[in-house]
Amino acid sequence: MEVTQALLRVGHKFRPGQAIVPTSVTVHNTGNPRSTAANERAWLDNRVNLDSGNFVSWHYVVDETSIIQAIPDLEMAYHAGDREGNATSIGVEVCEVGNQHVVWRRAVLLVVSLLRRHGLGADHVRSHRDWTGKNCPRLILPEWPRFLRDVRLEMGEEPMFTGVRIALSDEARDFPGLVSAGRVFVPVRLLLEQLGYAVSWEESTATVAIAREVMVPQAVPERWTHRG
Ligand SMILES: [Zn+2]
Known part of the structure; x- marks a missing residue:
């Protein structure tokens, strides 16, 4: 899968530069039905968002046609809304725009590639909800068991x-x-x-x-x- 690296600059407000050892991959939906991966990446550099009191970022965003990385795997991002989640998990934002069957499949493949890269099994996939109870990833959660099953299938863990x-x-x-x-x-x-x-x-x-x-x-x- 082709990943476009568009890393936040060192010292960026949303790139805290804390080293992490990833032990899970956390799945999110963007919460915006019109936002593409490029839109999400632009959001991180939007002055209005930088000037807000919020700290929001993620490692990867995936849509129908592209995957963009904003933060290196081994650095913390502000995605889990939870100290432990941020300090241990790679955040994947799944876009809500476009053909959701295609986006779902691409999200599964991205999650699997990250699990493999970091030597993790399919049981190391988390939802945002697992960390904080938030209804996220809101489009995937109603079928969360199927998402996990697709990951296990792709990992060869499911017959x-x-x-x-x-x-x-x-x-x-x-x-x-x-x-x-x-x-x-x-x-x-x-x-x-x-x-x-x-x-x-x-x-x-x-x-x-x-x-x-x-x-x-x-x-x-x-x-x-x-x-x-
Ligand atoms: Zn989320």
Whole structure:
């Protein structure tokens, strides 16, 4: 993903120059339905905002077409509204303008690239709300679990359930399956029975028993006692 660096100058009111070791990535929405990434970056240099009593900044802002970085990853930004959040977390502002499906996807990819860069897992994603209770990121929060799931999927931490087509000689069959960490998993019983094996499961030893003969069904007794 292409990131445009437009760092606040050293000594800028919104760039405190405090070193941080990021242990999370915090997701925000800009709170402005018309503001692009470039607009957000310009906001940080707007005299009116600089002269206000507020301290507001972020590390990255992402919209439909661009990503802009305003503060280096290893420096504090004023985004979390919380001392610990600011001192430990990289702030990502997600724009509310444009196709939100596209913006969502780009936000996921940006968050994943930051997690990877700093050696963090998907469980190190925070919402602004996690720090202060603020309704932010306001557009994403209603679907926050899906956002986290998308991050886990992209990180390879979430198995991807899918149909797996296996061609047995000339006969193809679709199996329920999943792809995880580059490996394909399908139910062993379904696959082997398709190949003409009989499969049983021995619970006590966690063993899949495979017999070459096709099993002959036996009559099930009316009553049986449980031993164990
Ligand atoms: Zn926020």
